[in-house]
């Protein structure tokens with residue numbers, strides 16, 4: 001079972017929920033930190049990390065001696081990563097998605113592929129948690145290939161462990177790369193008009209991707225009833241309502257998991273994991 005923990009925006013408590021689910025839920029679990037621009041689950045889980053595996057992206061390398069200046073490569077590049085200045089081709093590597101189109105279509109063989117490192121996948125262990133995380137190098141823009149590499153490396157492990165994916169916030173390409181193909185997505189939100197707005201956006205994406213989903217409302221005793229109302233209207237199950245507890249923020253700030261410090265929360269996250277399992281089974285039965 002692969003469960004993604006997502007949120008329509010940052011700061012909802014997504015990583016707190018994901019890490020505490022991992023610690024309180026299954027007996028053994030795999031945890032993927034796919035928030036590759038700012039991975040921070042390791043602060044709470046404290047895994048011992050092994051040396052990482054670089055994530056590479058192919059980029060074109062230009063051979064001026066073979067180029068006729070036809071401009072075909074510039075035409076086929078959908079990402080504006082190429083510009084022809086006279087007979088000199090400029091490659092903007094930060095924009096290149098590594099699709100290989102320019103290399104394929106160059107009629108003169110003036111382009112070849114080289115590999116560029118854009119990030120790293122690290123793995124390790126924290127007690128019962130098999131831990132994987134991706135890190136996008138500073139200044140790089142393309143998070144999805146690093147997320148795909150994290151998911152591939154975790155999928156290559158031969159055990160059949162339940163997996164929790166800590167997704168990037170939002171609804172853009174990185175979030176989609178993290179959530180695509182999972183069995184269930186738990187959306188962490190807050191009971192505010194902004195929370196409802198961001199929830200609507202991510203629910204739309206999950207419906208398009210056909211990913212079954214439910215909601216956990218963080219700081220549920222603050223704010224208004226907008227999120228509850230939206231979930232009722234759409235028939236989205238609210239699997240958990242976590243009250244505001246200033247001790248949770250203190251745990252996060254000191255890098256200590258809530259379920260280790262506050263036993264009452266261990267029961268809450270155990271229950272939430274059980275409810276997710278039931279929801280996944282229900283979604284499977286209804287499919």
Ligand code: SF4
Pocket residue numbers: 058059060076077078079080081082095096097098099100101102103
């Ligand atoms: S590999 Fe693709 S994205 Fe990169 S420069 Fe060539 S056509 Fe553009």
Ligand code: SF4
Pocket residue numbers: 066067068069070071072073074084089105106107108109110111
């Ligand atoms: S397609 Fe090839 S030959 Fe034409 S401009 Fe680009 S690199 Fe030069």
